[in-house]
Amino acid sequence: MIPAPRQPGDPTPRTAPFEHPAAPGWSDRQGVLLLRGIATALVHLGEVPNPGTFTLPYPAPVQQALDGVVLTCLLMRAQPPESVPQLVEWCANLPIDNLAFPVPVGLAPPGSFLLDPTTRQPTQICHELALGGIDPTAQQVGRQAMADAAEICRDDDSPDTYLAFRELLVNRPVLTGRELATLPNEGTGLDLLTAPLRALYIPAAASYRAPDTTVYTACGHCRALLHPTVDRGLVCERDACRVLGEVERGREYRPDDNDGGTHQLVRPIRQWVSGPGIMEQGLAARLRKLGAVVQLWPSYGTYGLHVLLPGGQSWAVEVKDWSSATLLAGSARPPIPDPPYDRCFWAVPRVRLQADARYRRSFREHGTGPTSRLELVGIEELVRAARREPTAASDCRSPSGRPLPPEGLF
Ligand SMILES: [Zn+2]
Incomplete structure (x- = not known):
């Protein structure tokens, strides 16, 4: 909870609609x-x-x-x-x-x-x-640690370690100190990534505990820590979990467990890597059932999913869980073709399209890069399209092969 409680004498905030006066020069x-x-x-x-x-x-x-x-x-x-x-x-x-x-x-x-x-x-x-303002600390840390992890795995020629790393970020957004310390010994190759992992998992803030308890409670859906509410409840920070209805309580973390404390991924990684990663794993499972060969986070995270359809067409897919289509459009560009693909998609959860009827239009209107080859679709639409097994391939390869930053992070 943000440490700025109301002060005595503060006026009650306005809740009625505000009629903006004509402000000369306001853009x-x-x-x-x-x-x-x-x-x-x-x-x-x-x-x-x-x-x-x-x-x-x-x-x-x-x-x-x-x-x-x-x-x-x-x-x-x-x-x-x-x-x-x-x-x-x-x-x-x-x-x-x-x-x-x-x-x-x-x-x-x-x-x-x-x-x-x-x-x-x-x-x-x-x-x-x-994200477009002055970088708060967690954003800087998150970006750098993700880039470091990809580079370390690439230099070591260890794609399996990179896959284990991305799966960890999706499946285990919270770790005890003991778990964080023993991960490298579990045969996953994560011993390579000790430094990035220690930067990404930080001690959970006390604000994640209700005032009268020392227990942290994880969300039963996404496994991140639930937030206490002003009316003494708990709620998940992810919009995707909230639309599922009643809060589902998952694992509890107690300080007296002598396990080295509770550590949680920094927020930018939870929001832009773990959350979409859950949906990318689910999408991969659905596409595999349709006979597609799916590779998650290929080439050290170049993009989200490489999908080889039974008909031979290949897709690059990235799940983007952004509230604002306008802001999302600002970073829209096709991923580098590594591995190559015929078509490329950004797949958006249904909840985003339902929350904003202008979503697709805003994305189209505010794209600043070469977005024409990048197709914005709903996740359900994408699965339906895969079921139809398109046969005509439109070339989506980068004509110049110019290296672009890896997608799928922020
Ligand atoms: Zn959740």
């Missing part, structure tokens, strides 16, 4: 930049490991975000938040499309929040927005 770009700045500030606050250790002054991105919001509110003739705690309340009580400044239509799903009102934690859309 969509200003709205995006300010929203990204706020999201980055909230992610910084969310990374504070223990609310009790939080000290002033606020980190620079947090103070900058507050300053930007106050100035904008004055411009928009709205009551500004007067402190960071008020800004936190603001973001937990007002949906993005009802903040005191306009943001471009389609940037975020209608009614979505920067902070989860029940946990005061940054939402998935908040992390997506922050």
